[in-house]
Amino acid sequence: MTVGKDVSKLFFPVLKCVETQSLELKKLVYLYIINYAKTQPDLAVLAVNSFRKDARERINPLIRGLAIRTMGCIGVEAMLDYMCEPLKESLEDPDPYVRKTAAICVAKLYEVSPQRFEDFKFLQQMRKLLTTDGNGMVVSNTVASLSDIQSAMGGVPPIEMTQEILNNLLNAITECSEWGKVYILDYLANNMINNPKDVDEIIQRVIPNLVLQNVAVVLSAAKVIIKYLDFVNDTEKIRSICRKMAPPLISLMNNDPEVQYIAVRNINLIIQKRPYIIDKEVRVFFCNFQDPLYVKLEKLEIMIKLADLKNVDSLLNELKDYAQEIDVVFVRKSISAVGRIAIKLERAADRCIQVLHQLINTKIDYVVQEAIIVIKDIFRKYPNKYESIIKDLCENLKALDNTDARASMIWIIGEYGERIDNAIDLMLNFSENFRDEAKKVQLAILNASVKLYLKLESQAEDLVQDVLKLATDESDNPDLRNRGYIYWRMLSTNPELAKRIILSQKPTISEDSSTIEPQLLDKLIDNVGMLSSIYYKPPEAFVKKIRDKINERLDLENEDDGAGNGPKSKDQEDYIDSQGVKRSEYLQEQPGQQQQYSNFQDLLGVEDNSNTGTGAIDDLLGGLSTPTQPQVNSQPLSSITDLDDLLGGGSTQINTNTNSNMGSGGNYVSDSLLDLDLGGGIQTVLNSQKPGAMNNQVGFQVEAAFQRENDNLVLELKLTNHSQQVLSDFLMKINTNYYGVNVVHPFPSDLTVSPGETKFVKLSCATMINNGQTAPAKPPILIQSGIKCNLDLFYFDIPMLSQVLFTRQSGGMNTSQLQMMWESIPSQPDNYFTVASMSPQVSNAHAMISRLQDNGVYFMNQGTNENGFDALYVYAVPVKQDEVVVGEISISSTGVVLQARSPAKHMVLLFLQSMNFLLCSNA
Known part of the structure; x- marks a missing residue:
């Protein structure tokens, strides 16, 4: 055996x-x-x-x-x-x-x-x-x-x-x-x-x-x-x-490298909780030559955290020695540590600058590059204090082949251009290869060029005009192009206001890049000596068994609805929302209510200016010849007949005019500073008259909605107490779901709701993909949830529109990839939906594109579809990025028609539901 x-x-x-x-x-x-x-x-x-x-x-x-x-x-x-x-x-x-x-x-x-x-x-x-x-x-x-x-x-x-x-x-x-x-x-x-x-x-x-x-x-x-x-x-x-804990913890450093690594990772957590445990023992964490790289990097983190005015000299001498070793990764981290100590200890910044100056004089390429990256952060922490070192930095420009180093050097030139004699020439050298630079460097060149123009004015006219043309006309990066148009508009309308905004004093930075949030730190302290303290993640984040056991505590999937009708979420399509409308009917056409549109002028409320053309914007630099800026409402979309349908739908010719209204959402600059963040509105998910409590006890009402707030997913809750006792000891749990939506931070421990009182609570949420759950067959997405308090255990479904799951990044998808995807997916009857009634708030192209983009749906292209109608093409990327969906907004004899295609079939209906909501809602 x-x-x-x-x-x-x-x-x-x-x-x-x-x-x-x-x-x-x-x-x-x-x-x-x-x-x-x-x-x-x-x-x-x-x-x-x-x-x-x-x-x-x-x-x-x-x-x-x-x-x-x-x-x-x-x-x-x-x-x-x-x-x-x-x-x-x-x-x-x-x-x-x-x-x-x-x-x-x-x-x-x-x-x-x-x-x-x-x-x-x-x-x-x-x-x-x-x-x-x-x-x-x-x-x-x-x-x-x-x-x-x-x-x-x-x-x-x-x-x-x-x-x-x-x-x-x-x-x-x-x-x-x-x-x-x-x-x-x-x-x-x-x-x-x-x-x-x-x-x-x-x-x-x-x-x-x-x-x-x-x-x-x-x-x-x-x-x-x-x-x-x-x-x-x-x-x-x-x-x-x-002080009694220090010697035993330090003795752990005498073990094998693997044990040292575990010890240092745990000590890093312990000193964040109680900093003075090992505050006088920094020498123990000096790196030995034979230490493996993973131990050296962890020791560097401890050295930075233990740095103070008493030991900073010995630390800097040690770090300077590390910067002369062979291992490039370790050298870079050591130089970075010098900069982080300078940011942490203001009174030691002079000594840190001296060390960096000595390292720059070594003329070793990767040392100089990392030193420039570090010095940029020091300049941000201590503006107008260490500019004397800029001369030495400018002598090493030929050695800059690292993206971060080039971007940092360009930032320094733009920030201190008035003190650099040949700043314009240096920036011209960088801009010569603008098309071949990384996106990060291109953004740095654009920002620095605008700063130089605002500081040196006439000397930088040619530079800023050339860079703005490159950024707006020849770049396919929507972030870069958006920023170029924003700068263009600011400089052409009010240069003084632009100067006050762009050259305003920046907030200083702090050295907290490796500091763990207090709430997470407490969880990790609870798991010191466990795998969690090595990963710096709570156990439920990487141990499926623990996560499943926590889910079983509420067992929301198998609980009855309080009336003996079996599992509550079995029939999603028959869920009744707060307005009494079946969600399964949400995407059904409503006869007799469609508005008739003959073209996009009617749809978007655009006046016919085809006779006057696009016109020219104000001269950017006062009399210089400049390209015209694309404006959505300056030309009727129906009059543009030579646009190429990038998605393969029409037979039109490619328009070679780079200033046309064809491209990504970067062409559209919203006129409004109002962020429209539509999550479907807060809805009653637990009614006090018909609760989901296990013992049918009444007295608690919950209204909920998932929203996007500062690009973060949050769950808004409105808790109303209709009982006769004070509600406390709240615990929120979200059941395992397809998109892995879960609550990151629990209810405040001191939260109480008195009889007759209503409390509003926002809980931070996150998503965790690839959890093996079944995709929703039809809209809406129902998130099975439960709240436990001293009154009872309540469970309910929270409906969620898919736009709150769309990632807020427009530059991640390639147009050609989207075209191939669109062409590879055949058109299906279920992929279409006719909009019933457009909201007046999206009556023009600016408002429509702005609302969609604020909700994670990005403009991609416009053209003529396979039926010969004018069409706008948009796309969205859910948290599961392999489920990207492309949509078409077109005009037909029946009204505004939406079409969607996606490799994930369920995303089509979810996307159409969200688009219908965004275009029709007056929120």
Whole structure:
């Protein structure tokens, strides 16, 4: 069996040997049964009597423990009924070996059958072991078992921590094995007692575990101490305890590189929580020559965090030595560390600049490039202070072949152009290769050229005009082209106002690039010593099992709707929204209500100016010849007959005029500063008169909507209390869904809603793709959700329009790729929808494009479709980017017609629903 051969055919003969009196033979037989019981459960049941007999054997505790362990490991449903009674007896066995084995088996039983765990009241026996058992091995195994059960319950502690349990756990730490210590310490950290009587005593009894050789024990002990320090109010006492933690943590650096890496990653978290733990031990983190790169980079992060005025000189000397090593990545990170220290410590900035100046003089290409990137950030932190170094930077322009370095140098020239004698010549050299530069460098050249013109005026006229032409006429980057037109309009209409805006004082930057947010930091501190503290992610972000167990706590998918009608979300198409309209009918045409449009003038409210042409905008620089700026409402779309339909729909010729209204959404500049962010409007999802509570209790009303706010997905909630008690202890949960929408931040812990009161809450949300869920068959997207409070558990569906899932980036898709996609997908009847009534708020092209773009739908092209009608083409990229969808807005005899095509069939209806909403809504 151990060499991999299938010997399951011998199951029955081997099973006969279970009655042997030889302990060694019995172990082998039990091992065989465990291995093949799942494939032959009926035969395994035949050994039940032997198991039960051995479990009650009174002479040898090893036999009793072996029998219980074997029954627990088999995990066959038919075995469980015979196992529960012997297991209960084993938990009270006089021998600690049997008790500790039985404690582990309880967790295995819960994994297979939670119901039997409750029916036989094993939790009460486990609580008794935690409270009164004096054997450290038994207590540690009980804690390990309860930890597994807690994880299976989604993090809910099965037993509340009490002072009595706490004292017994602290007593058991001294007697159990090293791994037993880890289990107990982790349990103490994750299940803290509220307002412990004597925090000092708890910490003092945990501190001895810091000096052990086992790294896991040291990190677990440090975690407990850090958690309980939150209950200590005396600052001096906190510092005293932290000083005792420093030597054990530092001793971890004497291990192998892999252990060093784990130690440094965890120390990075610990010093962010309690910075003064290792504030005087920075030399320990100096890099050794033989250290692998991954350890060196982590040590650099610690050095930056520990930098202060007392140790900055030694740190800079060390970093300067690192900058002369062979490893280019390490050299760049070391130079970057010098800049971050300069930003962090203002009084040490002069010394940091001296080090950077010395590094620049080495004339090593990658050293100079990284130094320029760093100096740019220093200039942003300390403007008008270190300009003397610019001369040396300008002498090294030929060495700049790195994109970030070129962009940083261009920024410096634009920001301090009036102090650089040949700034115009330098910028002309950069602009000569404008077409071949990276997008980041092109944006830098555009910004710097405009700044130079505003500062030097006539000297930079030719430069800024050439760059603006390149950015607006020849670039296919919508971000670059948009910015070029914005600058063009600002300079041509009000140069003084443009100067005040573009040359305004910028906010200074700070060194917080590697600082973790406090809320996430607390979660990571809870998992110090775990994989989570290495990834810097909470466990549910990368462990599917934990995420699934948390979802099961609400089990929203299988709960009834409160009236015994089965799963609430089964029929999405029959969901009734707050206006009483079936969502399945949302995309159905409504006869008799379509408006008649003859062309895009009627649709967009554009006056016919075809006789006058596009006209010319104001001369940008006063009399110089300039190209005309595309304006959507300056020319009727129906009069443009020579546009190429990039999506292959028409037979028109390609228009070679680069100033035509053909291109991406970058051609359209919104006249309004109002951001239209339409998420469908807040809707009642839980009515107080017909709640979804498990016990049909009334009194709580929820209105909800998913929205986009500052390009972030948020869930807006309106909570109304119609009950007679104060509502508190709110917990929000979103069930697993296709787009992975989930709540990132929970309700505020102090949130309460008094009787008759209404509270508005916004919860940050995120998406996590590739979660294996089924795509929505029809609109709308229903997000199964639940709210738990002290009143009850409520569950409901929140409808969501797809535009809140569209990514807010217009430059990520290539027009030719979209064309190929459009041509490869055949036209289907389900892909069309006729708009019933256009909103007056999108009565012109500016308003339409602006509204669509604000909601993640970007203009791509205009032309003539296969039916000969004028058409606009738009596209959107959902969070699952392989589901990109392209839409067509055209005119037919029946009105405005929408068409959509996408590789993901379900996205077509979702997109049409959103487009209909955006074009018809008056919000």
